[in-house]
Amino acid sequence: MTIGWPWLMTGLVGADWQLMASLSPFTAGNTTIKTARLMLKDSTGVLNQTIPTDGSTTSVYRQTGHQSQTFDVAPSSLQLPATPLATPGEYQSIITWTLAIVPAA
Helix, strand or coil, X not given: CEEECCCEEECCCCCCEXXXXXXXXXXXXXXXECCCEEEEECCCCCCEEEEECCCCEEEEEEECCXXXXXXXXXXXXXXXXXXXXXXXXXXXXXXXXXXXXXXXX
């Protein structure tokens, strides 16, 4: 799988597969923000998933058959609600993409 800007995701050709993602909380020093969400959307409307920043794994897409898939996820956005305990600083998070081969349903 490749990911490039503006977030162009391409799945592999092969067996049935599933793309999953998890997003860690945003941290800056001792401050952690767990209320942010990545609204993952593609330009065709096939993807429309919310990925929370709590480290849980979210199924993004499942492909059956021996096909690849390309998504232009430029319409995606990050929602970061007001957080009264946040302090000024540079916050970071890690998104983990998992591409798994899954058996046919």
